[in-house]
Amino acid sequence: MRYRVVTPLARIHPKEGLQSFTHGDEIEVADKGEAARMIAAGIVEPLKGGREVIETADLKPIGLEKAVKTGPRKG
DSSP, rough: EEEEESOEEEEETTTTTTEEEEEEEEOOOHHHHHHHHHHHSSSSSEESSSOEEEEEEEEEEEHHHHHHHHHHOOO
């Protein structure tokens, strides 16, 4: 399952080696016990809603894919 990093951390991945994460990064944690421990310690938090909302001065708050497809608002 995927989580959002709250506190910067580094871990050793079996295939990819050393991985570093900072505040706001998404991280995959396969072990539910490890994920529960990390949530309880305030290291990660569950993702809410799946996609992040991007706000810009010329667009209403919408998802990233729609913002890229529509581009800046005219008028």
